[in-house]
Amino acid sequence: MGSTAGSTPAGIAAAMDRALTLAARGPAHGPNPRVGCVLLAPDGTVIGEGWHRGAGTPHAEVAALHDAHTRGCDPRGATAVVTLEPCNHTGRTGPCAQALVDAGITDVVHAIDDPGARSGGGADHLRAHGIRVTSEVRAAAALELVHHWHHAVTAGRPWVTLKTATTLDGRVAASDGTSKWITGPEAREHAHSVRAQVDAIAVTTGTALADDPALTARTPDGGLAAHQPLRVVVGHRDLPPGARLRDDDAETLHLRTHDVHHVLAALHDREIRHLLVEGGPALATALLAADAVDELHAYIAPVILGDGRPAVAPFGVTTLAAAPRWHTTDTHRLGDDILVVARRTPATEA
Template sequence: MATAAETAAMRRAITLASRGLGHTSPNPVVGCVILDATGATAGEGHHQRAGGPHAEVHALRAAGDAARGGTAVVTLEPCNHTGRTGPCARALIAAGVARVVYAVPDPSPQATGGAATLRAAGIDVAQGLLAAEAEAGNAAWLTHARHGRPHVTWKYAATLDGRTAAADGSSRWITSAEARADVHRLRAESDAVLVGAGTQRADDPHLAVRGVEGARQPLRVIVDSAAGAASSVRPGARVLDDAAPTLIAVAEDGPRPPAGADVLRLPRAGRGLDLAALLTALGARGVRSVLLEGGATLAGAFVAAGVVDRVVGYLAPALLGAGPAALAGSGVTTLADALRLDLTDAVRIGPDLRLTATVPVCAPAKENA
C-alpha cells in the first residue's frame, strides 16, 4: 500500500509530466519524484523533449546520493530498452533505490519489462497509484501505443443553443479573446491541427500557434475530399505560409493541390476519405495527438467512425436560434444511440464556459461515414 508521502509525490509527478505536453512527442510525457529513505523529497524531474534524458534521469541527478535506499515515484513504468537514451530501470538500479512506485504500465513492446527488471534486482515495485490521473495526462501517447493511431480531440466553439455561426454565415467571434487564447494552448499541446475543406474555404484559417511562448508548431492538416478539378486549398491560402508545416489529405482520384504542398493521398470511404487510413498515416509521421477544429461535417464523420477520444467545447453566453450546428452527420438518429461522454472538467474562460469530456473506452467504433 502506498504511503501518504508516495501519494503526494505521485500527484507532484503528474503535474511535472504535464510540463512536457507539446514537447516530448513521439515520446510520452513522464514525471518522477525521488523520496529519500525518510520519505522526504530528494529530487524531481520530467521528460522535457524527445531524445533528451527521461524523467527518472533528471530526478536521480537532482537527488544525488540521497536516492540510495529511497523510493522513485514515476507516472509511467520505467523503460527497459536502449534507444536514444539508456534504460531507466537500469539507472534506478544503479542509483540504489529500494522501492519504485509507478502509475501506469508501459504498453509499448520495445520498452515494457522495466518492472520485472527492477524486481529481479531485489527492488520493491508497486503499480497503479493514481493510475487514472496519470493515464489522462498521457492519453495521446497511450492511445497510439495501444491502438496504433493518434489521440483525437474535437474542439468547437458555439453559442449556448449550439450554433457555430449565425444564419447569414457570420461567425467571428462567437467566443471571447480569452477562449481563443486557450485554443492556442490546445494547439501548442497537439502534434497536428486538422480541419476540413469546408472550413478551409469559408475561413481560410491559419491554424498555427500564436501567443504561447516556446511552443512547437503543430502539423497543419487539411482534409479535402473534393472530386473535381479544383482543390479547396488555393494558392495564397494562409496554411501555405512558412509558419508551420502543412499536409493536404486528398482522395486518390482527387485534385492536385497547389504546387509545393505536401500531399497525402488516401482511399475514399463513403462520402469522404478513409479516416482510419488518415490517422494511421499521421501516426507513421510521429503524430500522437490531433486537434480537430472543424467543421461540423468532418467532426460528424470522426464521431461516426468512433475515432474521437475527447471533446472540448467553448460555449459563449449567447443565443442565435438559427444557423449551423456544431456537429452534423454523426450517424445518430435516435436518443438511444447518443454517444454518452464522461464530463471531466468545466471551467470559466473569460465570459465563456469550457467543457471537457472524454469518450468512454468501451464505446464501440463505427464504420466510416
C-alpha cells in the same frame, strides 16, 4: 541532503505526489509521456528529483539520478518513486530500467504500467536484477496526467478532441456563410491556449479554402506560441499558393483522403498523440460516425440564428437511445461564452 519524506506508505505517497507535480512541468505535447521521479534514501530523505522535459531529453529517472549526484548523494540503496514504469528500450535515449540497475537502486515504486510494446517491460527487467517493484500508487492521478499519450499507445490512434464554436441553437455560421465571430475574444484566446498544448490540428480542405485559417497557436499579445502544432488539411483539393497554411509559421501536412481511419493511422505513424479537430462539419461528422471522438470542447455563445450551417451533419443516429453520450468533466465561463469539456462515456456506463 534535502527534505525528509519518510519511507513509510505515507512517505511513499507523498513522494509520488511530488513526482506527479514534477511530471506536470513537462510539455503536454510531443510523442513522450510526462513523467516525474523522486529518489528516497533508505532513511526516507529526498536525495534527487527529476522530470522529463520532452523527446530527446533525459528521462525522469536519469534526470533524478543526475540531480542526486549534483547534490553529492549516493543513490545506491535508494528507492525510486516514478509516475510511470521505467522504460526498457533504447530510443532517443537509453533504457531507464537499466540506468536504475546500474545506479544501485534497490526499490522502485511506480504509479502505472508502461503499455508500450517496445518501451514496456521495465518492471520485469528490474525484478530480474533483484530490485523490489511496487505499482499502482496514485495510479488514477498518474493516468490522468498522461491520458492522451496512454490512449494513443494502447488504441493505436491519437486522442481526438473535437472543438466546436456554436450559437445556442448549434449553428457554426449564418445562412449567408458569415461566422466571424460567433464567440468572443476570451473564448478565442482560450482556444489558442489549447492549440499550444496539442500535437496536431486538423481541418478539411473546404474550411481551408473558405476561411484561409492560419491554424497557429497565438499568445494573448498576438505572437506565435513557443510550440506550434502540426497543421493537418484533410481532403483532395489543392490549397492556393497564397494560403496562410503554406507559410513557414508551422509545418502543414496535406492528407488527400476523406477516410478518417487513414487520417488517424497516418498521424499515429508520425507519433501524434493528441489531435485537435476544428473544422469543418464534414470532418466532425465523419469522426463521430466512426466513433473516434474522445473529447468535446464545445464553446457556446449566447447567440441565436435560427438558420445556418449546423456544427455536425446527420451521421446515422435516428433515435435518442442510439446517440453517443459524453460526460461533462469541466465547464468554464469565458466572457459571455461558456466552454463545456466532455469525454466519451464508456459503453458500460451508457
